Amino acid sequence: MTGSDNGREQYAISRQRASEIASQFPGRLNDSELEQVAQRVDRLFRAIEEIRKYPLENGDEPAPIFRPIGKEQP
Amino acid sequence: MSGAKALSFATVRQLGKMLRNGETTPTELAEFYIERLERIGSQLNAVVTITRDLAMREARLAEEELAAGHDRGPLHGIPYGAKDLLATSGIPTSWGAGPLKDQVFPFDAAVIERLRNAGAVLVAKLAMVELAGGMGYRQPNASFTGPGINPWNTDAWSGGSSSGSGSAVGAGCVPFAIGSETMGSILTPAGFCGITGLRPTYGRVSRRGAMALSWTLDKIGPMCRTADDCGLVLAAIAGPDPDEPSTLDASFHYRPDRDRSAGFRIGVMREGIQHTQHDVRDNFERSLDELSRIATLEEVTLPDFPYSPTAELIIRSEGTAALEPLITSGKVKELTAPEDRTGGYAGYAVPAVDYLRAMRIRQHIMTELETLFSRYDAVAHPSFDMVASPLDISFEEYRGERRWSTLSAAGNLAGLPAITVPNGFGERNLPTGVQFVGRAGEDGRLLSVARSYQQQTSWHTRFPKW
Numbered sequence: 048m049t050g051s052d053n054g055r056e057q058y059a060i061s062r063q064r065a066s067e068i069a070s071q072f073p074g075r076l077n078d079s080e081l082e083q084v085a086q087r088v089d090r091l092f093r094a095i096e097e098i099r100k101y102p103l104e105n106g107d108e109p110a111p112i113f114r115p116i117g118k119e120q121p
Numbered sequence: 122m123s124g125a126k127a128l129s130f131a132t133v134r135q136l137g138k139m140l141r142n143g144e145t146t147p148t149e150l151a152e153f154y155i156e157r158l159e160r161i162g163s164q165l166n167a168v169v170t171i172t173r174d175l176a177m178r179e180a181r182l183a184e185e186e187l188a189a190g191h192d193r194g195p196l197h198g199i200p201y202g203a204k205d206l207l208a209t210s211g212i213p214t215s216w217g218a219g220p221l222k223d224q225v226f227p228f229d230a231a232v233i234e235r236l237r238n239a240g241a242v243l244v245a246k247l248a249m250v251e252l253a254g255g256m257g258y259r260q261p262n263a264s265f266t267g268p269g270i271n272p273w274n275t276d277a278w279s280g281g282s283s284s285g286s287g288s289a290v291g292a293g294c295v296p297f298a299i300g301s302e303t304m305g306s307i308l309t310p311a312g313f314c315g316i317t318g319l320r321p322t323y324g325r326v327s328r329r330g331a332m333a334l335s336w337t338l339d340k341i342g343p344m345c346r347t348a349d350d351c352g353l354v355l356a357a358i359a360g361p362d363p364d365e366p367s368t369l370d371a372s373f374h375y376r377p378d379r380d381r382s383a384g385f386r387i388g389v390m391r392e393g394i395q396h397t398q399h400d401v402r403d404n405f406e407r408s409l410d411e412l413s414r415i416a417t418l419e420e421v422t423l424p425d426f427p428y429s430p431t432a433e434l435i436i437r438s439e440g441t442a443a444l445e446p447l448i449t450s451g452k453v454k455e456l457t458a459p460e461d462r463t464g465g466y467a468g469y470a471v472p473a474v475d476y477l478r479a480m481r482i483r484q485h486i487m488t489e490l491e492t493l494f495s496r497y498d499a500v501a502h503p504s505f506d507m508v509a510s511p512l513d514i515s516f517e518e519y520r521g522e523r524r525w526s527t528l529s530a531a532g533n534l535a536g537l538p539a540i541t542v543p544n545g546f547g548e549r550n551l552p553t554g555v556q557f558v559g560r561a562g563e564d565g566r567l568l569s570v571a572r573s574y575q576q577q578t579s580w581h582t583r584f585p586k587w
Binding site for chain 2: 061064065068069071072075076080083084087088090091092093094095097098099100101103107108109110111
């Protein structure tokens, strides 16, 4: 598969995801607007592809630290 | 400079002296800046609402208190403007968006409360990019008040999203303003308008009552004429807030008299320099010469991380969640920029697992950058790769093939403080800037570096012809 084939396939997936999103808002987006959403989705999918290359271990916690609300015990 | 010109571009510290030695009064200052906001600020699309009645009440109170010897400190009686995403009780807070232009909250944002307690006088709610740029605008005309116009060249953009804060301070319409930054929204307009803008450490300033775009990235900070003024304003607005869980426990005290003015250790980051405009590059090199009088300089590089994609995924996910009512209601259709009318939908495409992946990578970024930045008083880099773009073209078109460095994404992801100071001029007579980025929590040290730089240079004393 060539790079451009890969790009077309990737964009088709983005277009499909954009259509799914649009279906949550019936009649909201015309074809040109749907295309704009697809381009944005494609950009986000490329960002996701990038960060998926970064290796993480099971114990790697996300940045915000969860803190339960309540009085600390003395 | 003439009297009026000198007053227009006086610093907070200078105005404070004038108030205390009887050269002017809080009501005179409020009237003076309101007139400039009406006459000049409106031409720059910098103003949403002039808060005349409130301003005159606050100014009269300040006048009475100062006359009675009740001095609230350096901001007492000083007029200011607030980005129109900070709630002000009974006064519209539009978030820069046409469909919300009549939105009114019944409370004040924490920053507004704190500035009132410091005796400052709110004269205007200032223009901003709609929804703080959360819908992904791509050109300057992205606010219901029109594109932010640069005080140095009215064919150029002011920068965003704190557009009005940048141009109003730059044009001498207010002595200082409050802006906010998720990813560049203080540093960009401050740099483009030739003023000094501070992005404090994440959590340094309470965001209670401010529009949320990204809960884990939003910061509020001062936009002023000098680093010294930024310190005075930060001291008034910083500090813990029991009603805002992201605020840091530690208080911030601004003590310039106790700080160093030389002997700094500064990292120099050159990533992306080859892609900057010539003037930006030349001015940065001159800044390094000037810095070498007060600091030892050392080349640094950022550790290798996917900074920009990580930041983009976090902003789009949190932004779509934070602004979802506007998307689901269809009000986004009424936004000014065509691209903003569809920009929010894509955030639904980010899987939760990838949002969390981004946040897990972010933890690594924070740890690595703490190690790197703990070695320096600041890391220096051009504030932006180019001067402000023309009003009538897209950012991408003006940027061309240039690719910007990842310092903005890195610094914002790690919650690091940063300050931009003017360092010269580039094409079309537009300002350029140098930014200093510091270790998290070291806002005071960063201010010392920037203040010392400004003691060596005079770029912050150049003003546009208004």
